[in-house]
Amino acid sequence: MHTPNSRITSPPAPPMPRALIADDQPDILTALRILLRNAGYEITAVTSPAEVLKAIETGSFDLVLMDLNYARDTTSGQEGLDLITSIRTLDSSLPIVVLTAWGSVELAVEAMHRGGRDFVLKPWDNKQLLKSLNTQIELGRKKRERRLIEAESRSESHKLHQELEESQQIQAALMPKALPHVDGIDIAIAWKPARTVGGDYFDVLKFSDRHTGLCIADVAGKGMPAALLMSNVQAVLKSHASDAVSPGELCARVNHVMCDNIVSHRFITCFYAVLDSQTNRLAYTNAGHCPPVLIRDGMCLRLQEGGPVLGIFPDQGYMQGEIQLQSGDCLVFFTDGVTEARTAAGREFGESRLVELLIDQHQLPAAELKDRIMEAVNEFSDGEAYDDATLMVIKVR
Numbered sequence: 001m002h003t004p005n006s007r008i009t010s011p012p013a014p015p016m017p018r019a020l021i022a023d024d025q026p027d028i029l030t031a032l033r034i035l036l037r038n039a040g041y042e043i044t045a046v047t048s049p050a051e052v053l054k055a056i057e058t059g060s061f062d063l064v065l066m067d068l069n070y071a072r073d074t075t076s077g078q079e080g081l082d083l084i085t086s087i088r089t090l091d092s093s094l095p096i097v098v099l100t101a102w103g104s105v106e107l108a109v110e111a112m113h114r115g116g117r118d119f120v121l122k123p124w125d126n127k128q129l130l131k132s133l134n135t136q137i138e139l140g141r142k143k144r145e146r147r148l149i150e151a152e153s154r155s156e157s158h159k160l161h162q163e164l165e166e167s168q169q170i171q172a173a174l175m176p177k178a179l180p181h182v183d184g185i186d187i188a189i190a191w192k193p194a195r196t197v198g199g200d201y202f203d204v205l206k207f208s209d210r211h212t213g214l215c216i217a218d219v220a221g222k223g224m225p226a227a228l229l230m231s232n233v234q235a236v237l238k239s240h241a242s243d244a245v246s247p248g249e250l251c252a253r254v255n256h257v258m259c260d261n262i263v264s265h266r267f268i269t270c271f272y273a274v275l276d277s278q279t280n281r282l283a284y285t286n287a288g289h290c291p292p293v294l295i296r297d298g299m300c301l302r303l304q305e306g307g308p309v310l311g312i313f314p315d316q317g318y319m320q321g322e323i324q325l326q327s328g329d330c331l332v333f334f335t336d337g338v339t340e341a342r343t344a345a346g347r348e349f350g351e352s353r354l355v356e357l358l359i360d361q362h363q364l365p366a367a368e369l370k371d372r373i374m375e376a377v378n379e380f381s382d383g384e385a386y387d388d389a390t391l392m393v394i395k396v397r
């Protein structure tokens with residue numbers, strides 16, 4: 001029920017159709033002008049192929065209604081066929097209706113083959129001609145609208161692709177460009193986002209000749225949202241990290257800040273450690289991260305001491321563990337993209353397979369062992385990356 005003040009709005013009327021008419025006979029042009037103007041058309045009339053092409057280059061039309069024969073060629077239709085080809089070169093979506101007194105099946109087929117949309121013989125039936133023109137205009141407008149939407153979509157896709165490439169470059173620049181030299185250990189790192197950008201983070205922070213910070217972290221999720229959150233984690237962690245701040249205290253500080261910056265259903269796992277190169281003591285805190293693997297004398301130890309993930313409990317405290325590293329130790333940090341790599345059937349690489357590989361090949365140099373692990377993961381998953389994967393291999397000399 002409508003109130004007195006309510007208004008019923010109608011959809012906007014389609015714009016007045018614009019038709020370009022081409023014929024070298026004045027009486028034909030006059031008859032077509034009268035017919036189409038009475039039907040609500042806006043008309044431009046020309047008498048030669050050259051004028052047709054000029055009009056299309058300078059104006060905008062919904063349809064071309066054209067004769068096939070002009071003064072230079074009055075029966076074969078070749079001049080008109082060549083004109084259709086030229087129009088198609090200028091505007092491939094402009095509907096063309098051919099109007100001629102010299103018709104044959106062969107000529108009609110060739111006209112349609114070159115891009116004509118309909119073929120009408122003179123003398124024409126006004127009702128049928130208008131029906132054909134209106135149909136072709138409607139089809140042409142829909143085709144142009146689809147092309148416009150597709151072009152806009154391609155443009156947006158291109159912009160998005162450019163933005164992702166720039167984001168990838170920015171994220172790569174945020175990662176360490178070169179690993180610092182740390183006395184007594186060798187470090188090798190692999191970082192492989194599942195998409196253009198990812199939510200994994202690693203760092204090696206040289207505080208002094210004696211103290212070095214080692215970090216690996218993983219934001220829940222993938223792609224741009226995870227990358228944006230991880231850049232925030234990185235900034236917060238690097239602003240608080242120093243040799244005067246213990247791993248447990250650092251995780252507590254980062255957690256407190258991230259609880260204010262994070263959205264619901266997101267969190268960060270993080271493993272942070274400080275190595276004392278003089279004593280080979282490694283102090284660490286594990287904030288809900290995959291426990292690093294320490295291989296020593298063929299045995300496997302896991303570094304689990306710490307607390308829950310970051311970004312959920314703002315006042316959470318974190319425990320701290322310590323371990324004495326020994327010559328020959330192999331310590332591996334990793335994100336779940338390594339162990340959760342899977343086959344097409346859904347079978348995961350798994351931590352047990354990683355541990356077996358490390359026990360078997362832990363004597364390899366850090367860089368070579370890192371490559372062996374990533375090759376094994378890639379081969380297992382047939383090259384498909386379902387999650388960001390980061391690996392840090394540390395060998396104690």
